[in-house]
Amino acid sequence: MRIVVLAGGIGGARFLRGLKLAAPDADITVIGNTGDDIHLFGLKVCPDLDTVMYTLGGGINEEQGWGRTDETFKVKEELAVYGVGPEWFGLGDRDFATHIVRTQMLAAGFPLSAVTEALCERWQPGVRLLPMSDDRVETHVAVDVDGERKAVHFQEYWVRLRASVDAQAVVPVGAEQAKPAPGVLEAIAEADVILFPPSNPVVSVGTILAVPGIREAIAEAGVPVVGLSPIVGDAPVRGMADKVLAAVGVESTAAAVAEHYGSGLLDGWLVDTVDKGVVERIEAAGIRCRAVPLMMTDPEVGTAAAEMARVALALAEEVRGA
Numbered sequence: 001m002r003i004v005v006l007a008g009g010i011g012g013a014r015f016l017r018g019l020k021l022a023a024p025d026a027d028i029t030v031i032g033n034t035g036d037d038i039h040l041f042g043l044k045v046c047p048d049l050d051t052v053m054y055t056l057g058g059g060i061n062e063e064q065g066w067g068r069t070d071e072t073f074k075v076k077e078e079l080a081v082y083g084v085g086p087e088w089f090g091l092g093d094r095d096f097a098t099h100i101v102r103t104q105m106l107a108a109g110f111p112l113s114a115v116t117e118a119l120c121e122r123w124q125p126g127v128r129l130l131p132m133s134d135d136r137v138e139t140h141v142a143v144d145v146d147g148e149r150k151a152v153h154f155q156e157y158w159v160r161l162r163a164s165v166d167a168q169a170v171v172p173v174g175a176e177q178a179k180p181a182p183g184v185l186e187a188i189a190e191a192d193v194i195l196f197p198p199s200n201p202v203v204s205v206g207t208i209l210a211v212p213g214i215r216e217a218i219a220e221a222g223v224p225v226v227g228l229s230p231i232v233g234d235a236p237v238r239g240m241a242d243k244v245l246a247a248v249g250v251e252s253t254a255a256a257v258a259e260h261y262g263s264g265l266l267d268g269w270l271v272d273t274v275d276k277g278v279v280e281r282i283e284a285a286g287i288r289c290r291a292v293p294l295m296m297t298d299p300e301v302g303t304a305a306a307e308m309a310r311v312a313l314a315l316a317e318e319v320r321g322a
């Protein structure tokens with residue numbers, strides 16, 4: 001079975017770990033969000049691609065959900081002594097190596113998709129990881145600070161500001177001019193099922209869908225598209241998705257996110273059991289809906305996510321048979 005997953009950061013990566021357990025023989029292609037990318041110290045950092053690669057490759061810092069395990073911060077400390085910022089983004093020594101290799105290959109003319117493939121040679125994530133685009137897309141967030149509106153890079157909003165101020169707008173800069181990376185549209189066209197994991201519907205899945213051609217390809221793929229709500233009990237499971245949802249006028253509920261994606265895109269939607277009261281509303285919107293446990297608090301890493309993936313795949317088959 002060929003499965004395509006649109007993944008963002010931590011939630012998406014943890015779901016993928018479960019999907020691999022639930023469908024060990026499946027051919028999984030991950031279309032990764034690159035709107036979180038940031039250029040720091042002359043290096044290109046791709047947080048969402050790295051989080052998927054490290055999580056599935058066994059190098060992730062499990063508590064944080066991002067960055068490397070067994071990390072040290074000597075380079076970061078030395079940069080700070082030189083007074084070279086920013087200090088608010090925690091790049092570790094091992095992680096720096098990934099960004100140095102990536103930047104060196106980009107400078108040599110390799111597209112991001114080829115660079116990502118090369119990095120995955122080492123990590124063996126067990127999925128094909130494609131950036132959504134080889135073109136530069138960077139999400140910026142419009143905020144009002146000291147009475148003036150300004151745009152900050154998503155990472156500054158997320159990490160330095162901790163989403164403490166309202167997002168007035170979320171703009172994936174460059175998305176309109178971006179082209180899907182090689183293999184993205186082909187993977188969607190050849191997929192047997194397409195999954196939206198519990199990633200941020202605005203800055204992760206939303207950014208991927210903002211690349212011209214990707215939303216249309218999914219809508220026209222003619223195969224079941226099933227999503228899992230990142231919002232449980234009217235609050236995001238992790239992160240601060242509610243802050244960016246407000247920016248696009250979507251209330252922070254499992255039903256509102258499903259409706260935001262729309263029945264033109266989604267055939268099925270999984271909500272947590274605490275939200276079983278919205279199942280009828282979502283089914284009335286033309287999207288099949290099931291209420292199941294969606295908290296990936298595994299006793300043994302990946303088991304809860306594997307159950308979620310199994311239910312998502314079962315719902316896809318139910319949709320296919322409808």
Ligand SMILES: O=c1nc2n(C[C@H](O)[C@H](O)[C@H](O)CO)c3cc(O)ccc3cc-2c(=O)[nH]1
Pocket residue numbers: 008009010036045046047048050051066067088089090091095155158159
């Ligand atoms: O909250 C934080 N998130 C950090 N993240 C997470 C990142 O902001 C988010 O994972 C994504 O951008 C949102 O999905 C990092 C991710 C990387 O790949 C590399 C470095 C960082 C550093 C931080 C950090 O210092 N604080």
